[in-house]
Structures are given as structure tokens and as C-alpha cells.
Amino acid sequence: MSADGPSNFIRDIILDDLQSNKFGGRVQTRFPPEPNGYLHIGHAKSICLNFGLAAEFGGKTNLRFDDTNPEKEETEYVDSIMETVKWLGFDWEDRLFYASDYFGQLYEWAVQLIRKEKAYVCDLTADQVRQYRGTLTEPGRESPYRHRSVEENTDLFARMRTGEFPDGSRTLRAKIDMASPNLNLRDPVMYRIVHAEHHRTGAQWCIYPMYDFAHGQSDSVERITHSICTLEFEDHRPLYDWYLEQLGIYHPQQIEFDRLNLTYTLLSKRKLLTLVEQGRVSGWDDPRMPTLAGIKRRGYTPEAIRNFCNAIGVSKTNGTIELALLEHHVREDLNKRAPRSMAVLRPLRVVIDNYPERQVEEMEAVNNPEDAAAGTRQVPFSRVLYIEQDDFREDPPKQYYRLSPGREVRLRYAYFVTCTGVVKDEKTGEVREIHCTYDPATRGGNAPDGRKVKSTIHWVSAAHAVDAEVRLYDNLFLKENPNETAEGEDFTANLNPQSLEVLPQAKLEPSLAGAPVGSRHQFERMGYFCVDPDSAAGRLVFNRTAGLRDTWARIEKREKGKA
């Protein structure tokens, strides 16, 4: 058997099963989202696992929507989920299924269990069911309806189906064991009455199967071999097995793994929904969101996400991955593929006093030092430029190598310049513009006399600059664990008020003018940026995907900490 996928305990189980021929040499998995929200990075882990494992062993993976709750599920979510799985790079081919495809079969199976006296119609209210269930430490009590006859149950269940009874008035329950220490086995509900429009079956049904009565059988119908799910379903496995055994049908193996947790990030559909509904973010695809739609808009590549998912591994340990690892993988990927350009995010005007007024020179710049095939481009240089405000200090601190009065630096791909003067706002004292002289002998960026400069900074010619809006993102939450809150507060108290910073006056080199939406770029020395769909003709909007590793910022922070 091939062995190139990342090793993990599930893969080992599959290897064993292949060895023992448990499933006749087949590997068939499925990704089973409920269409009640957008997919997030945690789902990516499951998608990569399910599709990755099957692909490794020549198996197939189904996409199956777990749509057994008509009240929460919508077509909008179905569409976005399919789009996202495709974007991530996976293909379910013709194997698109819905749990609702099996409603008829599931109903037949329920009738079968009634006939076996393994299921009964219960008239207890939701409240009563809860009381009868007992607690973690006390056994439950049997429902007074538990011993109805097969005939009565069959009749009642049929009438539940035809819509004779109101919502919540009755349920179909499995007859298992009210004293089981596993609460899932205390006569779990199989069917409930819900008169609601289903996104696919419309008003055809008014009774809907519970997850437990639908999932295993759906796996069975689809001949799934390894049904991979998260840890919280561990307690459900006995029930999963029980239904399949009672029904005497094909029995897949459920295997549980640890759900992804990320620092500074919330991965709960409910809480993400809250952020969207309360307007804390601009939508499901806000670039600060951990949804795959948001991450995509932020500029992440599918490759980076897949690499991340492979790197984090799979186990049963409840852990939390550091966000830094995710960021590492985008940088690693984008470093190889993102074309470089120069963009000034916070512009500071620079006049090169000894440079001819109307002269413009085209400077040759490398598109990607990591990829020779990316070639070069021309960047216009002229007398008035913009540089980054951060690249000039009137009083340079220790270890600051950039421009300051009297100091010479290199303008990337252009000339050495020396700062000769500073113009300040008379009232505020703010630096308005600076003056420099250039050394014509250093054209292209090298001095014939071999002298060195400590620093190279980026620039944009003022007359040729393209205006753009740049959106910088920081963690959505201030705390590593956003769920850790003081008494009476909820996770929204941990929201980072500075998670979005908009820079409306960025200046880009002209080659960026026609950058298409979604294109990814490295702005040299600044980070990776992606063109946002909010861009309009003549008005580009960029999202910062990730910053570059910033040694100076680190030094500065450390020095400030000392002071």
C-alpha cells in the first residue's frame, strides 16, 4: 500500500483494515456538513482528512449534506459549502448526496424497528422527556407509553407522518435502556414532528429523523467504510452501532478525531453566526473571519490551507494550534508564488532636490526573487516620490538603519539618496515632507566605489502612483482563548477593537493598476496583499493577507519594553 500521506492513527486503522480485508479492500469516506452555516478552517481539517485518506488508498469521498433539520438549513449554505470544497481543491465527482435523499428509506427502517418492538411512539412532552431521562448520576424512568402494542405504534407513527398531530406532541423513540450510563441510550428520539418547509423536500414530510437515526444509515446506504467524525460523537457510537445492528444492514466503522482549535479564533458556527448577525464583522466572508470564505477573501491559498491541515496532524488529544502555524503556511506558499511590487501604505513625500524636474527614468525591478521565470518589470522614477512614513525618523533610535537626516540609504532598484532636510507643519510639528539628494552614479542601486548602505527602502513615484485603499487586519480577538471571559460577559467582550485598520491613501507602483480581484501580491517589505472584491474601476482595495516577518518591529518592541 502506498504510504505518502501524513501518518496518523486513522490512517493506521485503515492500513490494518486493508490488511485484514475488513471492507474488501475498499476505502470510502464522506464529508457530511449540515447546511446551516459557512464552512470554517476546522472543516478544512475534516475535508482534507476525508478526501486525503480516500485518495491515498484509491478510494472515493462523498459529499453529503446532513439536512435532517428543516428549521436551520438553507440552500444558500449548500451552495457556499460546495463552492468552498471545490475551492479547497477536492472533487466529489458524481457523489453528491443529501440525508434527505434517504427520508423514505429511513421511514421504512423506523417501521421495521416498531415491528421488532424496538421503537415506540411516545406522547411525553419535551419537558417530560427530559425529566424521565434522569441525570448523569441517576437512571431514567421508563415512559408510560413504552409498552404500546406494535399495532398502535404502527398506526400512530403513520398518522404522525400524515400530519395529524401538532409539532412536539409526539415522538418516535428507540426502546433501549433507560438506566444506561450513556444518556444517548436512554430511549433516544428517532423522529420528531416538525411542520416546516424543507429546503429540498418541501412540505412532503412533517416528521424528520434525528441525526443519530439518519447518520449511520446514510453511511450504510453509501457503503462508507470509515465514518470519520469529531470527538463529541464518541458517546454516540454505541447508538450508531445499535441502529445498524438492529436493522441488520451494512455496518461502517465510526472513528473519532480531535476537532481543530486555533488561538485567538472562535470555531463555533453559532458564535460566528452571532458575529455576523450583530454586525461585528461585515459578513461570513469578512477577511477576519475563520470561515473559509473569509480566509479566501483575505488572500489565503488552498495550497496553504491544505499544507496546514497536513502539518497539524490528527489525534484524539484536545489541543489548540497556534495561529502562527497557519500564518507560517500562507507565507511559505505566497513567498514562492506572489509577484513583488512596491506600495507605500502610509505615504511621506520626498523631493530629490538634485534630480531634474521633468525627468522620468524606468528602473528594472525583479518580479520574484524566488522564481526567475517571473521576469522583470520597469518602474518609473522621478523627482518627487513617496516613501513609507516608518522609513524616516528625525531622531533615529539605536539599531534603526533607515532614513534620517544626513543618512544615506538605497531606494530599491533606483539610487542611493541622502536626507538633507525636513519640512514640518508649523503648528503640529508633524513631518510634511523631506528633501534628499541622489547620487547619479548609483543608478540601479549599486555604488561604483563599493560603498555600502545599511538599508534599502521601497518608494513610489508620486506622479505615477496609483491610489488604493489598504485594509490591515489583526486578530479578531484579544485573548488566546476568546471563550475565557469575566463573570457576566460573553465572548464578544474579547473582540479586538483594532482588528481592522483602513489606510485610504496608499500609493502603488503603476504596474499594479490593473490587478484583478483575488490576485495576490507581495508589497516588498510590507507583506502579502490580495485584491478585494470591493475594488471598483480606478479604485483598488487590498487586504493584507499576512505581514512579512518583521525583525525591526521586534527590536523596537523589545527596546520599548526595556524603557
Add this chain to the structure above:
RNA sequence: UGGGACGUCGUCUAACGGUAAGACUGCAGACUCUGGAUCUGCGUAUCGGGGUUCGAAUCCCUGCGUCCCAGCCA
């Protein structure tokens, strides 16, 4: 307090009775027309206590800690 599961560097993962390894992070250095990238080096871990064994992260017992379960959600 019933049941289920899990405890290995700061974080995540490996080691399947035989030298505790890798990645990320951090720190130091080299190189550099991006304080980027790259390269080199450094650091820190088997939850505690007993046992079995020539030998234990691994097997057994015990204690401790963490997570999940009392939806007619999934």
C-alpha cells in the same frame, strides 16, 4: 459525584518494549539591493506514585488533571 475520552518541548505531532524525533514559536549568528527569503546553531518534554521487564513514553495498578455527554440540534 455516572459514563466516555485524553495527558510527550511554549504549541502541535512522532517514536507501536530497545539512543525521545520533527514542525511551528523563541533566541543567537551567517548571508542579503526586501530588517523578507535562505542557511547554521541553541534551548526546553514523556502528569505523579507504584509495579512487570535486562530494558517502559509504550504493558499493569493507582492517584491527579483536562475535555465531552442530561436538544424533539448536528
